[in-house]
Amino acid sequence: MKRLLLCALVVASIAVPGRGHADSVRHDASSIDESGKPMVLAERPRTSRKWEQIDPSVLGNIVAAANTNKIFLNRCAGGCTVTPGSTDSRSNRSTIPDQTSQLSAFSRGDAVWNNVVACMKDVFTPFGVEILTTDPGSSVNHFEIMIAGTPQQLQLGSGTGGISPFNCQAQYIPNSLVFVFDVWGNSIEDICATAAQEIAHSFRLDHVIEPSDPLTYFNFNGRKRFKDAELQCGSDCVNGRGPFGQTCSGANGQSHTCTCTGLNTQNSVSVLKALFGTGTPTPPDLTITKPKTGDNVMPGFPVAVEATDVNGIGMVELRVNSMLTASITQFPYVFNAPTTLTDGTHNVEVTAYDEFGASTKKTVQVVIGKPCGKPADCPLDTDTCIGGRCVPGPGVQGGLGTVCVDNTSCASGQCAADNKGNRFCVDSCELGEGQCPDGFGCLEAGENNGVCWPGHDDGSGGGCSTGSGGALAIGLSFLALVIARRRPRK
Numbered sequence: 001m002k003r004l005l006l007c008a009l010v011v012a013s014i015a016v017p018g019r020g021h022a023d024s025v026r027h028d029a030s031s032i033d034e035s036g037k038p039m040v041l042a043e044r045p046r047t048s049r050k051w052e053q054i055d056p057s058v059l060g061n062i063v064a065a066a067n068t069n070k071i072f073l074n075r076c077a078g079g080c081t082v083t084p085g086s087t088d089s090r091s092n093r094s095t096i097p098d099q100t101s102q103l104s105a106f107s108r109g110d111a112v113w114n115n116v117v118a119c120m121k122d123v124f125t126p127f128g129v130e131i132l133t134t135d136p137g138s139s140v141n142h143f144e145i146m147i148a149g150t151p152q153q154l155q156l157g158s159g160t161g162g163i164s165p166f167n168c169q170a171q172y173i174p175n176s177l178v179f180v181f182d183v184w185g186n187s188i189e190d191i192c193a194t195a196a197q198e199i200a201h202s203f204r205l206d207h208v209i210e211p212s213d214p215l216t217y218f219n220f221n222g223r224k225r226f227k228d229a230e231l232q233c234g235s236d237c238v239n240g241r242g243p244f245g246q247t248c249s250g251a252n253g254q255s256h257t258c259t260c261t262g263l264n265t266q267n268s269v270s271v272l273k274a275l276f277g278t279g280t281p282t283p284p285d286l287t288i289t290k291p292k293t294g295d296n297v298m299p300g301f302p303v304a305v306e307a308t309d310v311n312g313i314g315m316v317e318l319r320v321n322s323m324l325t326a327s328i329t330q331f332p333y334v335f336n337a338p339t340t341l342t343d344g345t346h347n348v349e350v351t352a353y354d355e356f357g358a359s360t361k362k363t364v365q366v367v368i369g370k371p372c373g374k375p376a377d378c379p380l381d382t383d384t385c386i387g388g389r390c391v392p393g394p395g396v397q398g399g400l401g402t403v404c405v406d407n408t409s410c411a412s413g414q415c416a417a418d419n420k421g422n423r424f425c426v427d428s429c430e431l432g433e434g435q436c437p438d439g440f441g442c443l444e445a446g447e448n449n450g451v452c453w454p455g456h457d458d459g460s461g462g463g464c465s466t467g468s469g470g471a472l473a474i475g476l477s478f479l480a481l482v483i484a485r486r487r488p489r490k
């Protein structure tokens with residue numbers, strides 16, 4: 001079936017300097033034979049890019065990091081006026097309209113709008129970006145996405161879903177102003193993905209063929225997120241050509257070289273992190289439900305984990321005695337420890353990563369064979385005994401009660417601090433059970449949790465014979481576990 005594809009392709013030569021439309025040739029429509037190319041979405045509004053020539057005086061100041069981390073989502077309540085001129089979000093000027101133009105307000109109501117805003121915050125969580133819904137003003141650098149109006153209001157074809165200025169000269173178009181038109185119905189994911197795509201075009205990013213990345217024309221059932229992977233450019237080919245004239249190839253004839261680099265692939269996460277740095281994605285919630293610290297277990301014992309994250313769990317890893325034993329990418333997160341483990345105390349460490357690599361680590365210690373009753377029962381002279389477990393004692397680096405900086409400096413993986421700035425390696429104990437060795441007491445540290453703290457008198461009679469003067473001064477409520485957050489991978 002031959003069908004008209006409405007799309008506003010803008011082709012320009014980088015070699016021709018100029019302003020406005022002087023350097024561009026606009027094709028308002030082209031046709032496409034869809035019969036052999038089911039991936040081409042003719043009914044779906046397509047987005048567009050328009051070549052933007054950056055002022056040479058500005059160009060010299062553009063460096064790898066963007067001059068702002070603010071992205072303003074503008075719903076144009078009451079309408080927006082867009083004036084022709086070099087793109088500048090601060091004065092709502094744009095190379096895209098031919099004349100001073102009015103965009104009507106976003107028409108889909110507060111509920112849809114709020115969900116779009118939440119989606120954009122979510123999609124940009126991995127990056128040091130601030131998503132704003134109020135105008136930072138005419139004197140503050142910012143990127144802006146107008147989500148409003150119709151393409152016809154900017155003299156574009158009715159099939160245009162969004163448009164961004166585009167440029168290969170610099171890492172980004174300063175104060176870029178892009179548009180997402182009100183043509184997506186109430187589809188939050190389409191509006192959000194188009195907004196993410198359009199602003200990303202202002203960061204020199206091209207379309208890709210991966211359906212789950214916002215930079216694609218392909219459909220995806222779910223939230224599109226920028227992928228930390230080298231993705232093939234394309235998805236936007238018409239009659240064997242990309243929007244800027246590249247020859248298309250690949251399984252569906254939808255692959256082409258990336259417009260600015262000439263390479264086959266791009267990594268949108270790398271580009272966004274170079275511009276904005278890394279955000280602070282929330283690490284997963286993680287609990288080792290089985291075994292518990294101090295459990296007496298058999299070799300090959302099961303390890304069960306509950307892991308959740310707003311962005312989804314990417315992977316859960318099990319380490320036993322610091323050796324990576326297994327990794328699981330799908331629920332349920334249940335492991336078996338190696339069957340080769342010998343008698344003694346073993347450190348069980350579980351790390352959960354979300355889809356962006358933010359991680360949370362939890363550890364428990366278990367005992368195989370006869371539990372220790374006192375330090376002398378342990379195989380190493382430097383070990384001490386806590387609740388039947390042999391753990392590195394005060395005499396060794398990272399051992400119980402030694403001064404620490406963070407969790408990684410402790411054999412137990414737990415560095416705790418009191419309100420006086422003292423930080424010691426601790427290990428878990430059960431409150432009121434007299435499990436801690438001489439010189440230590442079991443100090444409450446969070447709900448139903450105790451740690452062996454040097455010099456603390458826990459009233460068990462066995463723990464604090466050598467207590468220092470500091471013991472009484474350490475209030476139970478003052479101890480806070482220092483949770484070291486590992487850096488996201490990459």
Ligand SMILES: [Zn+2]
Nearest residue numbers: 047048197207
């Ligand atoms: Zn696009």
